[in-house]
Amino acid sequence: MMPAFTKGNEAIAESAIRAGLRAYFGYPVTPQSELPEYLARRLPERGGVFLQAESEIAAINMVYGAGARVMISTSGPGFSLMQEGLSYLVGAEVPCVVVDMMRGGPGLGNIAPAQGDYFQATKSAGHGDGRLLVLAPWSVQEACDLTRVAFDLADRYRNPVAILGDGLLGQMMEPVVLPAPVEPARDVAWATTGAGSGPARVITSLDLEPEALEARNRRLQEKYRRAQQEVRWEGYRLDDADVAVVAYGISARIARTAVDRARDEGVAAGLVRPITLFPFPSQAVRDVASRVRIVLVTELSAGQMVEDVRLAADGRVPVRFYGRFGGMVSTPPEILDQIEQAASEVRAA
Amino acid sequence: MAALDLIAAGFGGQGILFLGEVLAWAAVLEGKNATWLPSYGPEQRGGTATCTVVVAGGTIGSPVVADPEVLVAMNGPSLDKFAPRVRPGGLVIVDASMVDRPVARSDVRVVRVDAVAQAAALGDVRMANMVLLGALLAAVPVVSLDAVKRVLADQFPPPNEALAAANVKAVTGGMAASRGAAQPLR
Amino acid sequence: MRPESPMTRVFGRPPVLIETPTHYCPGCTHGIAHRLVAEVIDELGLRGRTIGVASVGCSVLAYHYLDVDFQQAAHGRAPAVATGIKRVLPGRVVFTYQGDGDLAAIGTAEIIHAANRGERITVIFINNAVYGMTGGQMAPTTLVGMRTTTTPAGRDPVVYGFPLRVAELLAPLPGVAYASRVALSSPAHVNRAKRSIRRAFQTQLDGLGFSIVEMLSTCPVGWGQTPIDAMRWLEAEMFPVFPLGELKAPAEVKA
CATH class of the missing domain: 3.40.50.970 (Thiamin diphosphate (ThDP)-binding fold, Pyr/PP domains)
Incomplete structure (x- = not known):
């Protein structure tokens, strides 16, 4: 089609x-x-x-x-x-x-x-x-x-x-x-349809x-x-990742390109993309956080979902945040830079 | 990896968005993926119109492009703003009718086309965008002329088929004018 | 030999009015208003196709007393909820039951636009010049000089403006087909009020547009009066500010 x-x-x-x-x-x-x-x-x-x-x-x-x-x-x-x-x-x-x-x-x-x-x-x-x-x-x-x-x-x-x-x-x-x-x-047994049969619905x-x-x-x-x-999420290039980027919606699109570019440069990066934000894929984030060395959350906000990521990661790994806001949109090179910083942070550790 | 990513920019009313839409839709008709993004964020200021198009055989990651492979500039401010962002080895297509200054880059290919003049000769300056699309396709054949024709036929259905034909002529005119016109990298 | 005269039922509880004690204060006229709405629904045979929308205020539990489908709406939003119901089910009869704080303060936008769109709904509007449920605060319909818990020195029009005349406000809108103001202060007025409610529902049934019945009501507790004094006060003080009558009525449903 x-x-x-x-x-x-x-x-x-x-x-x-x-x-x-x-x-x-x-x-x-x-x-x-x-x-x-x-x-x-x-x-x-x-x-x-x-x-x-x-x-x-x-x-x-x-x-x-x-x-x-x-x-x-x-x-x-x-x-x-x-x-x-x-x-x-x-x-x-x-x-x-x-x-x-x-x-x-x-x-x-x-x-x-x-x-x-x-x-x-x-x-x-x-x-x-x-x-x-x-x-x-x-x-x-x-x-x-x-x-x-x-x-x-x-x-x-x-x-x-x-x-x-x-x-x-x-x-x-x-x-x-x-x-x-x-x-x-049309199973709307709860709706107030004024249908008249049975007791009045409220x-x-x-x-x-x-x-x-x-x-x-x-x-x-x-x-x-x-x-x-109903939890939904998607992982990308996570298998051997050191750096897991967590992002949703359009930020995840931008991050995906950044992850590819990081891989091209030899940095083992992957992406976790929550699709349901509530319920939040906490277990998935926890599992990934147990395998990688650092997590980078990126949003077009001052840092909101990052709180759920930190709760899920529960101190297993450092969780860093990078946000643009006020209508500014991050770009793949910007996120790539953040991934490289995160990678160098764990290399230094 | 993307087969092509492009930013087209100019004044509102020059048909920048349409140029991008024809390109992206033609790619989709050929079974590729494409994203088309109108002006957003700070790009929306100053009466300029921009659109970003990404074409790829596989999944497209970011529809947001900071460093495009191709820039189509339909006015001076757009050239000034976006030319520095073009990836080294990329392509800058300039409407020479609207922009007289040179492209201050030595690491990109530059194609200059008298798009407005050529469109005027074809009967309607508003088709300068299609002349530039033709120039783009001559330099980077990311979609076939046939697919472009199908899109234009869809965009200008009867009784406007004459407009479709005129736009196709503008595209082929642009292709002819710019074939081999890309300045080699110095 | 005279044949035994058959018994004729001259008065009874309308089936739509649920047989249960209400939570209303002694002397409150909500009970009368409920009864009139129930009688009209029964007499027009609408019980099986009517949906009520309860508002926020003393009548928030109207669905405990009226045996039709009911939806409880947020503060002032009853006309919007009724719009949603009626637009999806245009063949049903939909009415809201709202007080003056709900309709004429927090819900002003919703009532005006529902009226202006000519929604085929009926609005029963209880105007007792005070906020009852929240404890006797000033309403938009509070009279000038009237003491309430938030106007302890009496409503000062310099500070709070004048009582809002809702029926007069809505009647000129082209979408409004029927607008009236009635009172619940005496048997004669109650009978007139019932006729008005009936016409309002008939206006809706005939698809003529928006209909509203503003009912001047008492709130003895909120006013700090006995029920009988409240009835007298209503007629003496509210009638001059809120004149009774049909402000707009389609010829088709005129009595």
């Missing part, structure tokens, strides 16, 4: 339609606006609902009401506004797929690529104690593939699933083979009795423990 050549934002949108998307609610924000624009053109003609809301706050609450396969997309500032709603979705166990094409922050920041929303995406879904499942594609093809995965996980765990990309992935074009359309099972995150709310929280935490089986 001839691949399409398309932008990451549009590949996610088309993949969502093919996953049986029934509704999209969103609010324009750069650099992801191609995604809603695509769906505004294509979703209604395939029987779905497209609505541009008055804000991300409203949009995520429309998502909360959809009761079907539903998506929302945004970038940094909009993701912040969605935190309230995401907390309700998590608490009430309502699934959705939320796309965050990260841009430079904090505040208004800028519209250039960044990875500074890692904490916000992986550590808490708004207030309270809930989590998003978080997927981090590194190519347009993977963005397309993980969109399908995101919908399946959202339904399976009845939990919002985030696709964490960045402005670069969203606007980059690459060949992509689109998946065949599926009609998702979707709520309110438990006035602490015992009941603790029980709800236990159920959520048990769910997140079960979700550990």
